[in-house]
Amino acid sequence: MSEELLEIKDLRIEYHTDESVIHAVNGIDLSVKKGQTLGLVGETGAGKTTIAKSILRILPGLQAKILSGEIRFEGKDLLSVSEREMRKIRGNKIAMIFQDPMTALNPIETIGFQISETLKIHNKLTKKEARKKACEMLELVGIPSYRYDEYPHQFSGGMKQRVVIAIGLACNPELLLADEPTTALDVTIQAQVLEMMAELKEKLDTSVILITHDLGVVANFCDSVAVAYAGEIVERGTVEQIFDHVAHPYTEGLFASLPRLDRRERRLKPIKGLMPDPAALPEGCSFCDRCPYAEERCFKTKPADVELEPGHIVKCFRVAGGE
Amino acid sequence: MLKFIGKRLLMLIPVLIGITLVVQLLLEVTPGDPAKLMLGMNATPERVAALREELGLNDPFLVRYGRYIWNLCHGDLGNSFMTGRPVFSEMIQRFPYTLVLVCISLFLSVVFGIPLGVFASTHQHTWKDNLAMFAALFCVSMPAFWFALMLIQRFAVKWRLLPLSGIASWKGWVLPCVALALGFTATITRQTRSNMLEVIRQDYITTARAKGVSEVTIKYRHALKNAVTPVIMVVGGMFGMMLGGALISETIFSIPGLGQYTMQALNSRDYPVIQSSVLVLSLLFAIVILLVDIIFALIDPRIRSQYISKRQKEARTDQKKEDQEKGAAHSEGR
Ligand SMILES: Nc1ncnc2c1ncn2[C@@H]1O[C@H](COP(=O)(O)OP(=O)(O)OP(=O)(O)O)[C@@H](O)[C@H]1O
Ligand code: SF4
């Protein structure tokens, strides 16, 4: 489809540590349409942050290795453009909001500097213009602009997250990678920040990849969903497809572990057992150890993607039927 | 901030008094009799006793200490036993030499140490880093006097490039400063490197990268500024060690500074000189530590905010309220 803004194909990423090789991302396919929000859900360690960082090519260079794959953005493969070109994309066309607002800001620079820095890099602005624009961004995320010259330690967690969002949106990016923008915040602030992001997204017409643990958030804010498990996308599709026609046993488990569907605040309660060690993945389906429907073949061979409906893709033998 | 500095200066007084007491006590228990040393080996016991009486060495400890403090309060540091000249004027004369030696060495250590540390950290896991770290470890481990002797042997004796000792021209300063600076440069290099490696892993560096900031700016603005603050602390502490190092360096290179003066005084048990030298050196050290704290506060806003007095804070919140009201009025007007 031509309206895809971002398309990831067969992305594989490993982390090399002293003791082992961690297979963090194992051949994922993803796509985001223009102006839409993709929810990327999955339990901790599923590789969500790794995927987001690989899009910007900001993985820790020494440990992380991208083995294969293609990340197409506006017709270019981000994995093969030059570092210089990549720098022009970072913060400008694709921006990222980080998981932990407490550590995402430089403690010894003013928050104003941190917002205007990205503005100055990507636009020809004088100091004054950058400051003005940064103040506007602050106001936009609900922080009075007189706090421009203050430092991160003078801000609460929620306000820091707003600043991080302001940095992300400063250059009006095409694509925003929001890595659990609210998990570090308390419940009331979470809702506020999410509402605000949704509003800004509408206003600026940005596409978003929203990484979260929270299916409630997905239901409220996303157009499509991708469920990550042990470095794979086990199921993806539109919100309706996933919520109304759950196909993958893991996704099923996610829904079953929710206390009540009509409550806003839902956290992922892990299904029985643990995610497999990413350094030693099972030979067959990565979910086989925990899957209630596991059959013999699940332990031996990896299931392939099956397209149930256009756009609804599941990685499981069970839905493939047969035998 | 001013209040903070004033408080710190006041706090110095008891510290300095404590130091004089400790020094006096140490001298009390150190063997060696200044009178005997002054008069030489074949002095008669009567002459020694007379001189001891003259110098006031026979008085009880507390009387001597009291007298010293009393004179000190009047700005009188006493006269040297050996030369009979006032200690104060001698020190004033010698002080600049030590200051120059220590400052140049410190300057060299910082100017070479920090970039080297950054260099090593950005070349981690390469032979460049390994080489730099090996050299640094070597320089940290070897004492300054060894460097001094080695440098003299090479540059002064073998190649005759630089003078053996003395400071007749600027050339004379080169070896003593380098000898003193080597170890400290290495310490700063190691410290900078490890801090840089720590900072580079922080989330806010990734944030900067995600904003499209260039690697150079990330290294020198975002990372180094964060990494250098603890290094400044180290530099402050080093100043004290350098004053100690100056003692040896000045003696080896015959620089007529405070260090050499103190060294001579120690050998001849010249009590007033020892007392005053220690006092002046500690005072100097204390001032440097204070300076370091101030610089620290200038770089790190988290620390700065602790120093801001309450009054200033109130003034600032008032200002904000005003701004807010103005802002509100402004938006209502629209
Ligand atoms: N720098 C690194 N070095 C080695 N392993 C890493 C590194 N970063 C991540 N990993 C590993 O890669 C896997 C995926 O990590 P990732 O941070 O992408 O998970 P995540 O889905 O974002 O989890 P969370 O929900 O907790 O944020 C994990 O097993 C993690 O231990
Ligand atoms: S492939 Fe088998 S083990 Fe894997 S999810 Fe499907 S049924 Fe469960």
Ligand SMILES: [Mg+2]
């Ligand atoms: Mg994560």
